[in-house]
Amino acid sequence: MLRYLLRRILMLVPILLGVTLITFSTMHLAPGDPAELILRGRLGGADPPRQAVEELREEMGLNIPFYVQYGKWLKKVIQGDLGNSFRTGRPVLTELLSRFPATLELALLSTLISLGIAVPVGIISAVKRNSFLDIFSMIGALLGVSMPNFWLALLLMMFFSLKLGLLPVAGYGGFRYLVLPAVTLGTGMAAMVARLMRSSMLEIISQDYILTAKAKGLPYYRVITGHALKNALIPVVTYVGLQLGWALEGAVIVESIFARPGIGRYLHESVFARDFPAIQGCVLFFALVFVFSNLIVDISYAYLNPRIRYEKGME
Amino acid sequence: MGLVGESGCGKSTLGRMMLRLLEPTEGKVYLDRVDLMALGLGELQRTRSKMQIIFQHPESALNPRMKIYESIMEPMQIQQVYNSRREERKKAYELIDLVGLNKEHLNRYPHELSGGQIQRAVLARILSLKPCFIVADEPTSMLDVSVQAQVLNLLKDIQKMFNIAYLFISHDLEVVCWMSDRTAIMYKGDIVEIGPSKTVYDNPRHPYTRMLVKAFSQLGQENKYGTMLKDDYKKGTVPDHASGCSFYSRCPQASMGCEKKPELRHIKEGHFVACHEIKDEQFRGTYEEDILRRAADFRPFLERYLDEYLEEAVKND
Amino acid sequence: MGYLLNIENLETSFNTGDGVVKAVNGVDLVIEEGEIMGLVGETGCGKSVLGLSIMGLLPTNAEVKGTIAYKGLNLTGLPEKEIRKIRGKEIALIPQNPSTSLNPVLKIGFQVAEVFHLQQRLPWKKARQAAIEMLRSFDFPDPGKRAEEYPHQLSGGMKQRVLAAMGIAGEPSLLIADEPTKGLDALIRIQVVEILRQLVLRTSATMLLITHDLKVASCLCDKIAVMYAGEIIETGPTRDILSLPRHPYTRGLIASLPSNGLVPVRGLSPSLIELPAGCKFHPRCNQAAKDCAQKHPRLEIVDDGCKVRCLFNDQNCKPEKKLFHGSFQKEAG
């Protein structure tokens, strides 16, 4: 178990290096010279004077080799310095931290909603396979998976806010502002988790040891809760990590629609403004949250699955 | 030639290594005086037509997306035995007939055939290259007894017809003894006994072989209330000596001397045993003894022996 | 001794996409108290399905007809709730594949203790104690520690023992052992046979041993029933069946053992979807006559305790040389 954990944590090092490298190079992806682009942005699209570009290049360190730039940048990042936003001039880290709570509460509540709906639905669907309930909920899940979440957001907004006037249209504040965005995100995720839960449960039910458990004379509900559930949850738990990632992804769109001052919206704005330090900061933030939530998931996976504790590697 | 051992003792690995499907860590394998391990890739691909392998699991022996006739013709196409499709097809029909399948099977997919039929098709596919040496890796262990008998008989007939050398790998001592002229017993990666099948079965000398033979004979007997082999099971109570006899921990006759690795020694006409406890008065000093003296490890010996054996087979071909 | 289990005209079929699979076709089988009945047959002859039919553990697309009378109670029509009371307590199953039949995420001690808790109404703590004792009695070294382990930490033989322990923990009167020796090496096979023998000696339970291995059946069973294509084709005391097999299939089965020279039975087992008319074995039978293709023979009593399903059972009674013997005999080809 300990070795597994150590391995898992050691594996983070190359991944984090790769993540930072990709993050850093986003700036260089843009066609043309970043310095020129920035100046053009400041000047409202007019061609910047040559000398100003050169000065900015010097200032940004664009004239030194790429890997040196990366090294310098990485060193600063490790020290907590993500640079200053081009737009506001404020440190990116401060901006991120101030927006973090809005995104966090959205991600957590939507994950909670999705699990609360999906796990029971998935189990019941699998156990009562091909029943009306199963077919109904699985078609519902397919609809949920296929529905664009920005559309769902707009529909919800139209119905609950504009028509019924129950909830605020957009903005940030108390719980009332959180409901619609969280429901939007939660529904899509719930659909996916429910499908996974069902197929995982179906797979487990057909295993030999379930037959053994039945042959012991256990009542069916105890076969399901005692023997099948723990096995069936293993892939689902792995998935929750990815799911958190989705919650963050969805945050970009949902926060933009509901005008929540979260990191997703910040990223969206920064991309449009070509505010590279801010973009890098957001990407790095998302990646770090994602990597660490996956780490936590892997640890709980090992806890659930005794085989992992003794064997090496997992897939 | 037969090779017997428990599952996981390394017999399949040996079989695969002989065809260089797996790379050995050391040692050499000779086929027809050619060192297979030293061959380059191109040469190896050509040489492979001479030696073939039959695997254990019928369900994965043939590509599920290829029809039987495609599978049978594939080797001829790879090795370019014939110039035209027509000749290949004619040969395929001949082979199919030979292994006891009929034409309608040709257009089927593997999952539409039974295990026995698939093993027949595999045999047909292999025979198309006229190999001189076939490794049969537990070809019948997944089959039912009545079908197993069919396939084994077929294998034997074909051996006679084409004069092919087999290495017949199995965990079933009886099947191996019935199939092969000589039998080798393997335990944890070492050959512990080797000799003419009848001798090995009727007069086993190595304690492990004895245990095996006893197990087989007792399985057939009706003894409802007896306890069988109880004493022989002190499994894994003594740690294995890395350098010692591999059977040390389970051997009922183990003594201090067994901490050294025993050599395969010649005790009777063509009968070799690797055990310190056998002190045969009839020890014969033949030329093989000479080989044995030089052979610190069993492997070069086995290779040499196989080499000679194969050479003979090739000459006869 | 009375009948413990009396199966009459049992038919089990499955509805699949490819057609109706008739896995069991009118099986009559009587198991008396205290005996070991061996059910022998090749892959796909329906023997495992028969075992599961008794337990009521078939998948939902299965249909069961006929009667399975256990201590006078018909199990076929029983609702799930009633049959659950039988499972584990009255009839226990030792499932086929030890490596997949134990729950990988539960400790083996718990898996055994669960049966004690459920069937003998022991509180969890006592059930655990009982489980450890049970494991000890199956020659587990250090059972207290082993009970805390997970199935993947055990060897195949040990898993088999855990399953056996689970089987008898409910003190059943009938044990169904489904292919306990499938795919095992000779030495381990002997171990398993030994485990089963211990089981029987200890519990004096009745056992139905389902196997494809005539040798295993021959050294454990009092009686043998040979199954072919969903039917019982011959049944009787082990000694009689093995020394004087009357059905051509039984004879073929015995002759095709390696120790008897590997004389094969020609052809293949029929698909259970399209069974041949008449005697199910006639396409492969050496002695098949015209009638065999049309008339379906009944299981007739031929001798004291022996029954055969063959039209020619009388003529075929000529005792050939003793076909079954333990030692290896090499034949010329």
Add this chain to the structure above:
Amino acid sequence: MRGVLTGDRYVWQKKRLNRTFSALKENKLAAVGLIIISVLVLMAVFAPLITLRDPYEQNLEIRLTGSNEKYLMGTDQFGRCLFSRLIYGIRISLTTGVISAVLTMGIGVFTGLLAGYFGGIMDELIMRITDIVLSFPSIVLTLVIAGVLGPDLKNIIIALAAVGWTKYARVVRGSVLSIKEQEYVESAKALGASDIYLLCRHILPNCMGPVIVIMTLSIGGAILSIAGLSFLGLGAQPPTPEWGMMLNQGVPFMRRAPHLTIFPGLAIMITVLAFNFLGDGLRDIMDPRLKSKLFQKF
């Protein structure tokens, strides 16, 4: 003889095709998906025949009208026919969706094959790269790549491929690893077959099943992503009749003209749903595990 054989072969192939079709027929969802997709394709091809109006033709006098007999779904903020725009939108969504899915699959399958078959350093390298790419929430990375490259449909496709190939690479690598161990591959190797032969003849065909399923599902996913990014203003630019962008442009008029929000979203959902139906159905048909499980019971 040749004639006989090819004749037989023909019959068998036909049977096999029939079997796939009958499987599709049994799997109603997949059939529904296939039908919807066919209809969509037909509508896209014959868009000029179906629609009466030019999707770009503006008529500011009839802005934001609801559905009426002249305009089936009403008009947008520039008085363009919403129905025509939606129908022409099928062309964009389907082509971009399919192109990006195929491109992604191509890259992923190729790298997966390399990693799985050759192993060693190649495997290690490719798998580490996929690990890294998978460490980003995929939309975030796509958004940034597309955003930095500049708002354009082409850039979105590139961004999607750059992020999405990892999924295929992993799956393909996994199945190559297991197929490589299969005895038929080993025996073909024993026959003296070359690596390329093994890859093309034995390994690739046997690992395409899951790939096709993922691809079908990911066409739906790609359409969703493209619409989403266009909604955020990164993909198609006005006046292109792209669904996501149309949705975005409808937002300010949500109160006055809700049809501008409802219909494009519906169009996206139906299209994606069709691909999901088909993909799900294909998975059920192709998954050999389900079949063999049924068989083991006997």
